[in-house]
Amino acid sequence: ACLVRARSDSEGSSKHSFGTMTYTEDRLSGTEGGGGEPGNTSHMATSPPDHTTDVNESGELLDYNDSSVLEQFHEDALRQAGTGLAQARVTLAVFLAIAGASLELSAIPFILPSAEIELCILPHEKNWLIMISLVGGSLGAVGWGALSERLGRRRCLVSCLAVNAVFAAIAAFMPTYGTFMMARFCSSLGSGGIVPTSYTYCGEI
The missing domain is CATH 1.20.120 (Four Helix Bundle (Hemerythrin (Met), subunit A))
Structure with a gap:
């Protein structure tokens, strides 16, 4: 199962979801788009979890898929290659x-x-x-x-x-x-x- 913990408010984060693969890219507000104080979020973009994911009370994004992400990627690549x-x-x-x-x-x-x-x-x-x-x-x-x-x-x-x-x-x-x-x-x-x-x-x- 894929488990990604949400970052604190002191850092900006953008979560991208591709099927069952979810990852987090960390960005400090001072390094994106023209300055700003560290701790202020300048960019925040989240995508809603799909039907295989859920968010618990602590803000963790849970993936309930049984197989691992790498196994799914490998199988999809073989299927597409034929x-x-x-x-x-x-x-x-x-x-x-x-x-x-x-x-x-x-x-x-x-x-x-x-x-x-x-x-x-x-x-x-x-x-x-x-x-x-x-x-x-x-x-x-x-x-x-x-x-x-x-x-x-x-x-x-x-x-x-x-x-x-x-x-x-x-x-x-x-x-x-x-x-x-x-x-x-x-x-x-x-x-x-x-x-x-x-x-x-x-x-x-």
């Missing part, structure tokens, strides 16, 4: 980005037999090939999530896709197990940030 072709295009792009990151992680078990022969991978090293992708994805989700709050969702999403694509292509040409693991780790850093950034970006449009 949905259209732009939201559909972003949703499709986000879906393709998440699908690519998921397929890259799920394809690791299928490449293990050939990688074991070509890279001379030992049995205990095969598990690390999967673990390095999970570790990189976890670190990437935390890092890119924090960056998206500062740099913006779209910019970070494009950066995640670029990092993932570049290092995934590099990993395909790595001749040794160590270089392949390093490229896979860097690639998973990018893919780890795709999912949280995509969900947040899609929910905010």
Whole structure:
């Protein structure tokens, strides 16, 4: 509920009501319209409360609306913006980005037999090939999530896709197990940030 206490008579005040949002602007009479002694009111304009407000005996303006003002403003803005072709295009792009990151992680078990022969991978090293992708994805989700709050969702999403694509292509040409693991780790850093950034970006449009 929104609660605004009326000012004393020593200050001039003007109350503006926009629906259920009410705020008070304080003005000293000496700062408005050519002087005057402090304590004398030169401008006083009040608007009558609407059906959701009431004034008690102490002069407080009460708002009996159940939801907060910020929630109402957010819902009204989303309702006025609506949905259209732009939201559909972003949703499709986000879906393709998440699908690519998921397929890259799920394809690791299928490449293990050939990688074991070509890279001379030992049995205990095969598990690390999967673990390095999970570790990189976890670190990437935390890092890119924090960056998206500062740099913006779209910019970070494009950066995640670029990092993932570049290092995934590099990993395909790595001749040794160590270089392949390093490229896979860097690639998973990018893919780890795709999912949280995509969900947040899609929910905010």
